[in-house]
Amino acid sequence: MQKEHISVLLNEVIDSFSNLKDGGTAIDCTVGGGGHAEGLLLRYPSVLLVGLDRDEMALEIARERLKRFGDRVKLFKCNFIDLDGLLEEIAISKVEAIFADLGLSSFQIEDEERGFSFKTDGPLDMRMGINEKSASDVVNSYGVDDLERILREYSEERFARRIAKNIEFKRPIYTTDQLVKVIFSSLPDHAKKDWKKIVMRVFQGIRIEVNDELKNLNELLSISDLRLKSGGRIGVISFHSLEDRIVKRFFLGKNFVKMTKKPVIPSEEEIKLNPRSRSAKLRSAERV
Ligand SMILES: C[S@@+](CC[C@H](N)C(=O)[O-])C[C@H]1O[C@@H](n2cnc3c(N)ncnc32)[C@H](O)[C@@H]1O
Incomplete structure (x- = not known):
């Protein structure tokens, strides 16, 4: 519901x-x-x-x-x-x-088909309307430097470089669950306890990019x-x-x-x- x-x-x-x-x-x-x-x-x-x-x-x-x-x-x-x-x-x-x-x-957040939330599994979409690109395009086709820029600037994420490199290494990534796992596995052990906040910020950053x-x-x-x-x-x-x-x-x-x-x-x-x-x-x- x-x-x-x-x-x-x-x-x-x-x-x-x-x-x-x-x-x-x-x-x-x-x-x-x-x-x-x-x-x-x-x-x-x-x-x-x-x-x-x-x-x-x-x-x-x-x-x-x-x-x-x-x-x-x-x-x-x-x-x-x-x-x-x-x-x-x-x-x-x-x-x-x-x-x-x-x-x-x-x-919108709770509709798993839209892929906005990391809490439910769904396609990597995140489009608010009819956009040229989806989250899948960003995650699967951007170079490491661009991914890092998004994660650093929009997600304000200090592990931006590590996560960007791991995304490039593990892709293709098709679902929100897969992306959550990739983000989690990028983190150093001491940061893993904060994984939810980090994942939320990464999702928000990608959404900002997808929707300009x-x-x-x-x-x-x-x-x-x-x-x-x-x-x-x-x-x-x-x-x-x-x-x-x-x-x-x-x-x-x-x-x-x-x-x-x-x-x-x-x-x-x-x-x-x-x-x-x-x-x-x-x-x-x-x-x-
Ligand atoms: C937080 S909700 C608005 C909730 C609303 N104020 C209420 O009280 O029910 C934001 C809405 O803005 C829409 N939206 C976001 N960016 C937009 C844009 N560039 N142009 C038009 N609508 C946009 C989203 O689709 C979403 O429905």
């Missing part, structure tokens, strides 16, 4: 878009199961919500959850890097709110700069330090004023209820 996705920092996100109290258009760039979108629609009753997701499975769930809002909601299967073209198509020029909750929903996640985030931020009205707001929840750094730097630009000095993070209570929220950081800014 698919586990329901619990929206992270839900009230904090809704509060951060208080500029929507008089209506306007809000773009949820990562509508997923529709949790944040539903919260915004309920709190701000005259808002039009445009929701995007690159994943058809997520959109199906969002469609069902948000259907009661009728024509206040427009949903599109779309990578958020194509937001500019989409807004052009639907004749919207500038908007009051842009929101992105990066990463994956629980139901950092490049996409940079593009989304540039689009937001053009498409937010003066006084419009942007909020981004990230789960990775590199993503957070990109957002933090972007909000230092002359067109934005940060809404909080520090990023908003989940309370201990939220983390207890939803352990997946533990690395979340919400940064919000207002367009000058």
Whole structure:
């Protein structure tokens, strides 16, 4: 059974878009199961919500959850890097709110056919949408130096070189279970007790590469700069330090004023209820 996705920092996100109290258009760039979108629609009753997701499975769930809002909601299967073209198509020029909750929903992570989780065996896929490359392409065709770069930069993994070399030696690798075993066997004995954390980081790094996640985030931020009205707001929840750094730097630009000095993070209570929220950081800014 698919586990329901619990929206992270839900009230904090809704509060951060208080500029929507008089209506306007809000773009949820990562509508997923529709949790944040539903919260915004309920709190701000005259808002039009445009929701995007690159994943058809997520959109199906969002469609069902948000259907009661009728024509206040427009949903599109779309990578958020194509937001500019989409807004052009639907004749919207500038908007009051842009929101992105990066990463994956629980139901995507737990679908073993997608290969996102190291906890269940499945094909090495990890594609969020229709991508050119899958995790299998990365693992089985990248050279050692490129694999090491991904593991060092995206996974921030200190055994990057050892793991990259072992992957090259042991491939072809077709399943998540096989990859877990290869990673485990790359580790020195003293690090084996931390294997789960290491495997999780390696999987996250490969996923970032497969889906061009950092490049996409940079593009989304540039689009937001053009498409937010003066006084419009942007909020981004990230789960990775590199993503957070990109957002933090972007909000230092002359067109934005940060809404909080520090990023908003989940309370201990939220983390207890939803352990997946533990690395979340919400940064919000207002367009000058
Ligand atoms: C964490 S989930 C969103 C959950 C949602 N906020 C909720 O409360 O139910 C992130 C979603 O973003 C989607 N996604 C990730 N990268 C994307 C991109 N570049 N363009 C569009 N959707 C993307 C994923 O498919 C996933 O459904």
